[in-house]
Amino acid sequence: MKPGFLLTTALVIPAIALAVYLTRDPAGPAAPPAMASPQTVAIAPGRLAYRLPGEFQTAERPVDAPEDRVRFRRSFDIMAYQVSAADYALCVADGACDQADGAVQHRQNLPATGVSFRDANAYAQWLSHKTGEGWRLPTDEEWAFAAAERFSDEGIDPDGGSDAIARWLARYRSESEAAKGRDPEPKPQGHFGTNSNGLHDVGGNVWEWTTTCYRRVALDRNGRVDTSTDNCGVRVVAGKHRGYMSFFIRDGKSGGCAAGLPPDNLGIRLVRERPSMLSAFKALWRGATG
Amino acid sequence: MLTRREALLGTATGAAAAALLGSVIATPALAQAKVADIAGLPRVSVDLVAPPFAHPHDQIAKGGPKVIEYRMTIKELPMVIDDEGTTLQAMTYEGSMPGPLMIVHEGDYVELTLVNPETNEMPHNIDFHAATGALGGGALTHVNPGEQAVLRWKATRTGTFVYHCAPTGMIPWHVVSGMSGAVMVLPRDGLKDGAGKPLKYDRIFYIGEHDLYVPRDENGKYKKYESLGDSYDETLKVMRGLIPTHVVFNGKVGSLTGDNALKAKVGETVLFVHAQANRDSRPHLIGGHGDHVWEEGKFVNAPAKDLETWFIRGGSAGAALYTFLQPGIYAYVNHNLIEAAELGATAHVMVEGEWDDDLMKQVQAPGPIPTN
Ligand SMILES: [Cu+2]
Numbered sequence: 232m233k234p235g236f237l238l239t240t241a242l243v244i245p246a247i248a249l250a251v252y253l254t255r256d257p258a259g260p261a262a263p264p265a266m267a268s269p270q271t272v273a274i275a276p277g278r279l280a281y282r283l284p285g286e287f288q289t290a291e292r293p294v295d296a297p298e299d300r301v302r303f304r305r306s307f308d309i310m311a312y313q314v315s316a317a318d319y320a321l322c323v324a325d326g327a328c329d330q331a332d333g334a335v336q337h338r339q340n341l342p343a344t345g346v347s348f349r350d351a352n353a354y355a356q357w358l359s360h361k362t363g364e365g366w367r368l369p370t371d372e373e374w375a376f377a378a379a380e381r382f383s384d385e386g387i388d389p390d391g392g393s394d395a396i397a398r399w400l401a402r403y404r405s406e407s408e409a410a411k412g413r414d415p416e417p418k419p420q421g422h423f424g425t426n427s428n429g430l431h432d433v434g435g436n437v438w439e440w441t442t443t444c445y446r447r448v449a450l451d452r453n454g455r456v457d458t459s460t461d462n463c464g465v466r467v468v469a470g471k472h473r474g475y476m477s478f479f480i481r482d483g484k485s486g487g488c489a490a491g492l493p494p495d496n497l498g499i500r501l502v503r504e505r506p507s508m509l510s511a512f513k514a515l516w517r518g519a520t521g
Numbered sequence: 522m523l524t525r526r527e528a529l530l531g532t533a534t535g536a537a538a539a540a541l542l543g544s545v546i547a548t549p550a551l552a553q554a555k556v557a558d559i560a561g562l563p564r565v566s567v568d569l570v571a572p573p574f575a576h577p578h579d580q581i582a583k584g585g586p587k588v589i590e591y592r593m594t595i596k597e598l599p600m601v602i603d604d605e606g607t608t609l610q611a612m613t614y615e616g617s618m619p620g621p622l623m624i625v626h627e628g629d630y631v632e633l634t635l636v637n638p639e640t641n642e643m644p645h646n647i648d649f650h651a652a653t654g655a656l657g658g659g660a661l662t663h664v665n666p667g668e669q670a671v672l673r674w675k676a677t678r679t680g681t682f683v684y685h686c687a688p689t690g691m692i693p694w695h696v697v698s699g700m701s702g703a704v705m706v707l708p709r710d711g712l713k714d715g716a717g718k719p720l721k722y723d724r725i726f727y728i729g730e731h732d733l734y735v736p737r738d739e740n741g742k743y744k745k746y747e748s749l750g751d752s753y754d755e756t757l758k759v760m761r762g763l764i765p766t767h768v769v770f771n772g773k774v775g776s777l778t779g780d781n782a783l784k785a786k787v788g789e790t791v792l793f794v795h796a797q798a799n800r801d802s803r804p805h806l807i808g809g810h811g812d813h814v815w816e817e818g819k820f821v822n823a824p825a826k827d828l829e830t831w832f833i834r835g836g837s838a839g840a841a842l843y844t845f846l847q848p849g850i851y852a853y854v855n856h857n858l859i860e861a862a863e864l865g866a867t868a869h870v871m872v873e874g875e876w877d878d879d880l881m882k883q884v885q886a887p888g889p890i891p892t893n
Pocket residue numbers: 612644645646686687688695700
């Protein structure tokens with residue numbers, strides 16, 4: 232495999248987890264939980280081979296992202312369902328979240344839609360406060376691992392990307408194919424079924440925000456990272472296919488000139504930190520800040 | 522609320538006026554003599570083809586003038602106009618927005634049978650901007666549900682021209698509900714640049730642009746109506762605000778993108794015919810140009826060259842000729858980019874072929890800014 236990537240990945244996960252932790256308003260440990268904890272699914276430790284997010288190029292030509300292998304040493308808990316419009320509305324009612332654009336609040340069992348990365352983080356913070364637990368958005372690789380067979384690999388060029396234009400046209404074709412018969416109207420929770428991990432509605436018509444930043448990587452001849460630029464103003468949204476969205480976007484749809492397939496809807500599914508991991512980070516944070 | 526009965530009543534006077542006009546116009550002796558000549562012309566019946574394509578035709582006319590027969594059936598039907606499932610109670614020629622493109626040569630006669638099936642709710646007609654007299658034929662073609670009419674007009678001026686429905690008292694509503702299309706009258710010896718050099722095309726992409734005005738409910742959702750009549754009052758209110766809710770090519774947001782993207786090859790020449798019956802537009806081919814553009818659409822005028830963006834006056838059709846020089850995806854847009862990206866006025870052209878590094882090359886792919 233590509234050691235450069237393993238190294239990068241190894242650095243990124245804790246960095247993101249730490250960043251998310253640091254931006255969270257720490258809930259007082261003495262505060263009693265004001266809300267029942269959402270239903271979760273435990274994802275057992277294991278390994279994941281998947282195509283990295285971001286844009287990759289070799290010798291100035293766009294290429295498919297290389298495959299990476301990630302090892303999840305600890306299990307983690309992820310919401311069995313996407314955050315519902317009703318639950319999101321509670322956060323809005325508490326004054327901790329902004330009104331979502333998409334969700335019709337009075338209808339039962341719809342997932343929250345029309346939420347930005349900012350909204351999703353605000354919700355995670357609010358939920359953490361309400362439950363006394365550590366809730367955050369997943370990273371792209373956590374999402375891919377939990378999505379299991381519903382994670383779609385998006386390699387498009389069998390010839391290794393020798394022709395940038397052929398690649399451009401091929402991507403357009405494959406996205407057009409994927410867009411066939413799509414129905415962007417949000418469906419009640421559970422509509423899209425369960426994956427092998429027991430997660431509901433993975434890869435339905437609501438994409439889910441992740442913490443992973445958009446990244447542009449130039450590879451050298453050996454497939455190692457030559458240069459890499461992160462743009463955290465743009466985050467990975469995970470779903471039927473990967474998307475990249477600016478953090479403030481609530482509605483990914485666009486009929487614009489850029490030929491690309493937008494997500495139907497943007498929603499939220501959170502990961503709950505295991506207490507041990509949380510306390511480890513707390514200790515780390517206290518150590519770092521004295 | 523407009524009921525069917527009222528709608529029919531509304532046209533009774535219109536139909537009477539049309540009958541009167543018709544008898545006045547068609548009777549002079551001179552005209553009768555010419556009609557005898559027309560009877561001797563060859564007649565060709567041409568099947569119309571749904572947009573964005575054009576029916577088979579010669580670019581340079583073979584032989585003398587002909588009578589070209591077309592038959593168009595008016596179809597009132599709900600049409601989905603975006604990918605959110607917004608439904609417009611549409612009125613159409615032949616079930617498409619725009620109506621099909623008709624192509625004839627200067628000196629030919631167009632003979633149209635306009636059919637308004639009994640299942641329709643509304644009276645309709647057709648006003649050809651290319652035709653002379655009787656409101657472009659509108660006064661002679663008022664057909665109620667269950668009626669048909671035949672109109673013949675002579676193509677005396679070359680160019681691309683709009684046609685649209687123009688029923689008494691309800692013209693804009695019918696037009697912004699889908700009832701417009703285009704006719705192209707070619708010079709008998711084909712298209713020419715300003716210096717008399719012949720210009721040819723390998724294919725036509727026929728783009729009909731519509732501005733649509735769909736009312737919303739109290740939650741901001743687009744309303745769906747049971748019938749045309751039900752939709753009238755509230756639609757008119759939105760129309761009066763002059764801000765369209767959708768600006769679409771060929772009837773729907775995304776009707777010419779993705780799986781339906783237009784296709785061409787490097788080296789091919791395409792004639793874009795762009796019709797907008799109601800509202801100004803400014804077509805632009807992102808990544809390409811207009812090699813020869815008849816902005817007003819009239820071929821007797823020399824085409825403008827090398828345009829970046831051209832202007833289609835509301836109520837006209839224009840033509841732009843372009844030879845593709847590079848492969849890739851091109852976006853053909855209304856370059857009011859809000860209308861292109863947010864309201865729907867975007868088409869894509871997928872072009873296959875060899876890239877020309879001389880015309881463009883990415884000298885350095887985006888990457889970190891060097892620090893030393
Ligand atoms: Cu009409």
